[in-house]
Amino acid sequence: MASRLQIEYAIARGRTLDWMVENLGATAKQIDDTVRYLDRLNAEKDCQIRPRSRVPRKPHGTSAAYRRHMRRGETPCDECRVGNALARAKYRKKAA
Numbered sequence: 001m002a003s004r005l006q007i008e009y010a011i012a013r014g015r016t017l018d019w020m021v022e023n024l025g026a027t028a029k030q031i032d033d034t035v036r037y038l039d040r041l042n043a044e045k046d047c048q049i050r051p052r053s054r055v056p057r058k059p060h061g062t063s064a065a066y067r068r069h070m071r072r073g074e075t076p077c078d079e080c081r082v083g084n085a086l087a088r089a090k091y092r093k094k095a096a
């Protein structure tokens, strides 16, 4: 009798149904249940994890945040204007 984990591994490795029946002693129903379970898991993940939210935004007062304001067509906030000016001054000093 195969465990769900064994079947999950086999699916992840692209094993065929026949292979799982033969080598794991899995039943077609077990495999079917596992496939459904994985599908559901993936569907839930898709709507919960949005790639954009995984990367933390740079806080205001950095040149990245300044450019974000500009990209959005916003007037940069004071913090970002100062932060960007400081970053540019630093860069100019380094270049000189």
Ligand SMILES: [Zn+2]
Pocket (backbone or CB within 6 Å): 060, 061, 065, 066, 069, 076, 077, 078, 079, 080
């Ligand atoms: Zn800002």
